[in-house]
Amino acid sequence: MSEAREKLGTMLYLDGVSVAFDGFKAINNLSIIVHPAEMLAIIGPNGAGKTTMMDIITGKTRPDDGQVLFDGRTDLTKLDEAAIANLGIGRKFQKPTVFESHTVWDNIEMALKKPRGIFATLFYTADDEDIARITEILETVRLLARKDDYAANLSHGQKQWLEIGMLLAQDPKLLLVDEPVAGMTDAETVETAKLLKDIAKTRSVVVVEHDMSFVRELGSRVTCLAEGAVLAEGSLDQVSANPVVIERYLGR
Amino acid sequence: MTVGNRMIAGLGLGVAMTMGAIAVPAVAQDETIKVGVLHSLSGTMAISETTLKDTMLFLIDEQNKKGGLLGKQLEAVVVDPASDWPLFAEKARELIEVNGVAAVFGCWTSSSRKSVLPVFEELNSILFYPVQYEGEESQRNVFYTGAAPNQQAIPAVDYLMENEGVERWVLAGTDYVYPQTTNKILEQYLLDHGVAAEDIMINYTPFGHSDWQTIVSDIKTFGSTGKKTAVVSTINGDANVPFYKELANQGVMAEDIPVVAFSVGEEELAGFDTTPLVGHLAAWNYFQSVDTPENEAFISAWQTFMGNPDKVTNDPMEATVIGFNLWVQAVEKAGTTDTDAVLDAIIGLETPNLTGGIAKMLPNHHLTKPVLIGEIQADGQFEVVSESELVPGDAWSDFLPESKMIEADWTAPISCGNYNTETKTCGGSEVAAVQ
């Protein structure tokens, strides 16, 4: 009973999830809960299963076992990537993945929350509202000046921002952000943290990150993963004080 | 200029250049008589056809040494249709329209011949087709100098029945029109001769089939019921080498199960050691081993021309030679290379076969030929074991219900390729349209 109620209020609910590749347990009985309009930072050593966890949530990898629910009701394990994306889950990849042979503008336009059907797409023409929305997003991610440039010509940091912009354009309820500040300058990092915190006011955000100062900047709840399972949970201070975490991840 | 119109300008230029390139020779000088050679020099058929291209060059060279034709030198125009059937049609058109050839010698496969037929009909030119084929065709502009089914398949089966006492038959072929038709004719022929249906096995394989284990093993099983069994092979060109190698290795001896082939000649046998295959048969109208003065002279002149004393000769080469000789005679008789005049002049002309006897151009555009049955020898040559009288080529098989009442006669008053002797009409009005 209480379990059902517990699920009902969540944005993302993982319970007892396991997956193995050729016998290697990448995720082992993992349980995580994210509430609406909440930010969760996930830290953990390499190979802890962070990216695999994202793959499971976004439908790229099917878990062998366990429950993955979105919005307390929708079973994500039955859906494919596109369906999950259309439910309102956006994902930003570890390595910035933007469409390099398209302009910045087109990248956002494609991400914009609009009917994704073949013919709807074929006959789509941007109306004023869409143009305004795209402009607004480009402003937010500070790429308006480069809207006609090919994405390939952006710097690494700009690509990261473009991808975040694409996430925004999708208007998701839940954002999965994988190492958003890798390759950014300190100033950019601060900006990014601000932006994410802003986003988290209205949406749920899961951030995977190695950069401890960035995580501190975010000031959110922290979960530490190791070997595919939760090692510790709590505030960053609590987690980083945890002796097991120190031994397994932070070192010394 | 945008990229687009630059490119389009380029395209236009390209097309214009091609037009130029192809169109210029059309205004050709007339000091020579041009002869088209339409044989594949690349692709799968090059194995068989390049030799015929060389044969044509050889014949034209010889003719020019004799002073040419009508006081002019002959000039070969060689193109490469690259074993690509639609390209045959394109190249035929190019030879006739652009190069203005007086006649074309070419094609090997039925598909290539079928592909060019409409071209020769439309442009009213002449094709000499030098390969044995399935028959069921006689076209006004085409001369079939290879064997019709009654000049190869049926005599071979007769030989096996009479001399080897064969009672059980495997008809093995590549799955295309020539074997299908030939086997259809043979099946009917065998049934007519009292062979039971269960004593006939028909098997088809794809082009270039290379794994013959199962089929050879099946042949062995089929042939081991105590009844004398033979294989009639219409297996195409390059699939033959692996087939014979498998026969040899599985120990299918000619004395037990003879294989008689219609598409295996000296060229194919040059591809392997024939010692284990001695005694297997082939039916042709020509073998290199035939001992006549004409043949001896031809072989030595050919080998000298090619600069290779081991160069073999084969049946389609002889068919090319006969076709060429008849065309030369017809042009001399008509005094012109004009198609209609040559078509009229050539009927009834005669030239000696290289194997003895006389090849006469019949009104149905086929020839009289002797049928030779040869046994494979250890040196890759054939030993003639049976030689028939001259057999006139029959375009329309008498053993198929649909065609037994059809005759071809390109002389007046019938002048058509498919005259129905029952209805006394010509089948297709294509013919009527031309006339």
Added chain:
Amino acid sequence: MITQALFRALDKKAIWLVAILLLVAVAVPASNLLLPVDSPFRLPNYAVPLFGKYLTFAMLALALDLVWGYCGILSLGHGAFFAIGGYAMGMYLMRQIGTRGVYANPILPDFMVFLNWKELPWYWYGMDNFWFAMLMVVVVPGLLAFIFGFLAFRSRVTGVYLSIITQAMTYALLLAFFRNDMGFGGNNGLTDFKDILGQSISAPSTRAALFAASAIALALAVLACSAIVNSKLGKVMVAVRDAESRTRFLGYRVEYVKLFAFVVSAIIAGIAGALYVPQVGIINPSEFEPANSIEVVIWTAVGGRGTIIGPIIGGVLVNVGKSYFTGAFPEYWLFALGALFVVTTLFLPKGIVGLIGQYRAATTKREQHDRDAPTPMQVEAGADPQPKPAE
């Protein structure tokens, strides 16, 4: 909606291209039919169907480019759709022969009489009707592409795996059509056509009309393709080509995008095949040869893939070259052709179009972006790498 899409398609390049094609559609027949025979500007009769053939090849290359250049699906079996379209047309032409066949059978084509068939197989029904046959030209390649694509894309078969199974498809069809039992004339295929829509197929006027039809069909295909690639769907196609799984995470059904491109492309190829057959006068299984499909890939690459004009240039130029060299250097032309492919890949990675782009880049600086945009192959290599070795 549709008008908007069409309007978008009419960018400057496309307008030029369509205009030129329409001009060619008029000029070539006019030059052949209207000018006196001795005029130096008159196109000889044989050239009309020959040029028509080049245009159908260009159309086939354009079709391939839609899936390969824009959507990243390297099909090594596109010749199959071309051939099927051709067979549909061939069946119609065959039925038009009627009693003019050698056996004078009003219903059965000669090769069926020849093989002792008694009645017309069901799939030949209706093919004597031109419009029904034309429907089949579109439907059969489209349906095959739909079924094949649905299975393959749904299972996320990509890269070389997809290329090889498309090759397997055309190879299987090649073998099947070789079989005489299939009822398509076996190795000889369908030939000896007489009429199309009551007009003699060898009449210069029919030839001219077929040429014009080919040029117009190509112009329409150019319009359709540029409408698609300039639409948002076209952008999604390129997105799929460059980063397939990213596109998925944006919520696009990649399999449907691919399926759409594949089916449209197959239909264009089918129409090209249907126009090819009456101009060359024969359709037979060799059109299914895997080597033919590979050649189409090469035309596209030589011209420059990922552009609308590139495959058209490639399709025409390579075939013009082939026509010329097989006649002029019959014994050596394969060296020339082979060398062309090697040289193109080594020195013209973006094809002939890329060469023009390079030339232009050297003279102007304005269109910086074009040049700096990644070429399809660079992106492809980055985004869709060969699987890592197993050990």
Added chain:
Amino acid sequence: MTGAGMTILKHLIGAMLLLSALLTAIPAHAQFADADLTTLVDALAPGSFKDRETAIGNLVASGDPRAVPVLETLLEGELYFDETGGKVVFTSASGGKGAISDPVTGADLSDLTEADLEKVKVNNSLRRVLRTAIGQMTLLSEDARVRLSAAQSVLRDADPAQLELLDSAISAETDVRIKRVMEQARAVIMLKSPEASVEDKTAAVPVVLAIGGRDALNTLTTALASAPDEIRPTIESAIDGLARDRAAWDVAQNVWFGVSLGSVLLLAAIGLAITFGVMGVINMAHGEMVMLGAYTTFVVQEIIRQNAPGLFDWSLAIALPAAFLFTGLVGVAIERGIIRFLYGRPLETLLATWGLSLIIQQAVQRIFTANIREVGNPSWMSGSFELGGLAITWNRFYIVIFALLVFVALLLVLKYTAIGLHMRAVTQNRRMASSMGIRTPLVDAMTFGLGSGIAGLAGVALSQIGNVSPNLGQGYIIDSFMVVVFGGVGNLWGTLVGALTLGIANKFIEPYAGAVLGKIIILVLIILFIQRRPRGLFALKGRSIEA
């Protein structure tokens, strides 16, 4: 029953026999004057095949052992006659000592000229007659090998007319093996002969049954038709037993055919598994590497034929390293000249190598002409042997072994040698490998060279079963790609399993669907299979693969 050893022995003896028969001088107790025998021998030349058959009969009737070499020479097709005088002679080709010699006396007849000599023609039916005749005449020979072959020939013909001769031979025979063959022959004759008593026939059934295999089945089936009612059940049950055996052996035979086809596919594909599977080069010129290997074999054999014919049986052993080196070098040249500019652009390699394949084909055609070239089978690769109810041809047998050897060798090279280690390192992470001091360009060239060299080895093997022409490679390229992709790109084991699976599946479908339809079915199955497993049979799982 007799087992493989026995049958192989038979096979070997049979092969040696013709030679020995020619060399063994049979002691001549001439019952005939030279002149009389000469007349009989000379009668072989003129007339039709029918006349020749009569002449042979007369010669056999003479019983003169000197007739045997004459008949054997005739069987070989090496007996000649002088066109002018009609005299039948031996030439050097027929084993005569001098150029031309008298077949009866052995006297030198060099006054005859070669040009006048004409072959005495034989055809198939005459060959049969000759074999029977020789069998008959040598059944009582003193040489055991000759007797064995004679007995086998009698067993083959099983002519009731020879019963008497056979009986006397059996009673005189001391060698158990030969005696058994003779008894088998006698049993077959019994079953055939309408005059034989029911007891004789009943006794014959188990003897025939013991021959086993298809031959016994045929004999019994034929006998059943004319058998008296009393022994029908015996024969029928014997037939049932044999048919059951046969069905089981047929399955085994299909498996063998499949393995053999699979090994051909494996050979053709394994080089591609390196150049395509490991390096990612879509190598359309792979088939041409195979073709170059086959032509290398041809060239090696030509050189041997002209310079050292005695070494012919070693030609393949010489061709293997030659082909490996030659095609390997060509591969290195291709890699250095073209492929290295195309890394990271896998599809570009398709175009360039396709162009290359056209050039190589055309070049070979210019050099060797388009005609099929003869590549001979060494004697140890000719013929077949029986293993229980399986008939296995030697060339296929060796090719299976060879394919597996190449596979194992390649695995070992990749696993345990430095170059193999470097190859794997470079293909997995080029930058890392190069920063660790591996000379990546050298390794690339070596890898491509290795793949090409293996294709060359395949060419040597494939020249033994197919034809050698410029198009040879085209016949294998599509199948090779199918195998590599079906097995899973980049996985050698996948290539092995893929090749064998496709081979065996093909051979089990072929008897039901025919060769053409069978191939179509296999292709459709591959397409469907790839839907199920989009990365082939041996795909790796995990997230790195799917990036």
